[in-house]
Amino acid sequence: xxxxxxxxxxxxxxxxxxxxxxxxxxxxxxxxxxxxxxxxxxxxxxxxxxxxxxxxxxxxxxxxxxxxxxxxxxxxxxxxxxxxxxxxxxxxxxxxxxxxxxxxxxxxxxxxxxxxxxxxxxxxxxxxxxxxxxxxxxxxxxxxxxxxxxxxxxxxxxxxxxxxxxxxxxxxxxxxxxxxxxxxxxxxxxxxxxxxxxx
Amino acid sequence: xxxxxxxxxxxxxxxxxxxxxxxxxxxxxxxxxxxxxxxxxxxxxxxxxxxxxxxxxxxxxxxxxxxxxxxxxxxxxxxxxxxxxxxxxxxxxxxxxxxxxxxxxxxxxxxxxxxxxxxxx
Numbered sequence: 001x002x003x004x005x006x007x008x009x010x011x012x013x014x015x016x017x018x019x020x021x022x023x024x025x026x027x028x029x030x031x032x033x034x035x036x037x038x039x040x041x042x043x044x045x046x047x048x049x050x051x052x053x054x055x056x057x058x059x060x061x062x063x064x065x066x067x068x069x070x071x072x073x074x075x076x077x078x079x080x081x082x083x084x085x086x087x088x089x090x091x092x093x094x095x096x097x098x099x100x101x102x103x104x105x106x107x108x109x110x111x112x113x114x115x116x117x118x119x120x121x122x123x124x125x126x127x128x129x130x131x132x133x134x135x136x137x138x139x140x141x142x143x144x145x146x147x148x149x150x151x152x153x154x155x156x157x158x159x160x161x162x163x164x165x166x167x168x169x170x171x172x173x174x175x176x177x178x179x180x181x182x183x184x185x186x187x188x189x190x191x192x193x194x195x196x197x198x199x
Numbered sequence: 200x201x202x203x204x205x206x207x208x209x210x211x212x213x214x215x216x217x218x219x220x221x222x223x224x225x226x227x228x229x230x231x232x233x234x235x236x237x238x239x240x241x242x243x244x245x246x247x248x249x250x251x252x253x254x255x256x257x258x259x260x261x262x263x264x265x266x267x268x269x270x271x272x273x274x275x276x277x278x279x280x281x282x283x284x285x286x287x288x289x290x291x292x293x294x295x296x297x298x299x300x301x302x303x304x305x306x307x308x309x310x311x312x313x314x315x316x317x318x319x320x
Contacts, residue, residue: 005214102311
């Protein structure tokens, strides 16, 4: 049975009285929500930014390293936006002081607030979904591409051949002989030491 | 249209009465100006509106908060020197047609009125 105009008025008048009596609860709830929002924002950064592991991302071949880093950054921003709009949809972030409180105006405020909450919720859902998708894609990229397989470089060595010493990268001469630091390794090699770099 | 005040006025919800809001506004304004209705301060923003109902002339009273904190904003100006409230008769005198559990002669319900915010609120 739809309410009569008087019943409708009585409902919103009762709501107005409840809100007036619960003003302190309204502000406390907003404060608690802001605290939770800050905590969630920090948690999001840690979760999203390190989803793939920073050292793993650094080891990706180009251009995937850049792509995954950009995707991670965008995902963090989207997740922060989603968290804010999700909290805003609760209509418990920004209480306002008003000099008027009649049942009709309260009904109008509640209706407008409901529409506003719905719009905020839509933004939260879209950005939250986009953030989750980016995190999953980034993680899948790291999982399947793995570390960059760079071609092996020839070693650097210190060699002593027939009393002469030399240091350099092991290379191959035109005639096929091996050379280190200009010394051809075709004679008696008395020492061959692999080093990270020449002294 | 009935003459006011009328102590034997029938209970009615004035929602469908022609020009009800304008008549009620004028009646309350005159009562405040004449002193039969008074705004008595209770705290910085809260006042008691007490006196005689302009329609039935019975004792009525209600609390008015000029600075209520709401969990959400909405249409209208948040802070204004003119505020709107439901000024409702809350007399306990009998009125024909009133359902058990209700008070007043019915007028004021659904008729938001403008009140000038007192200085200091």
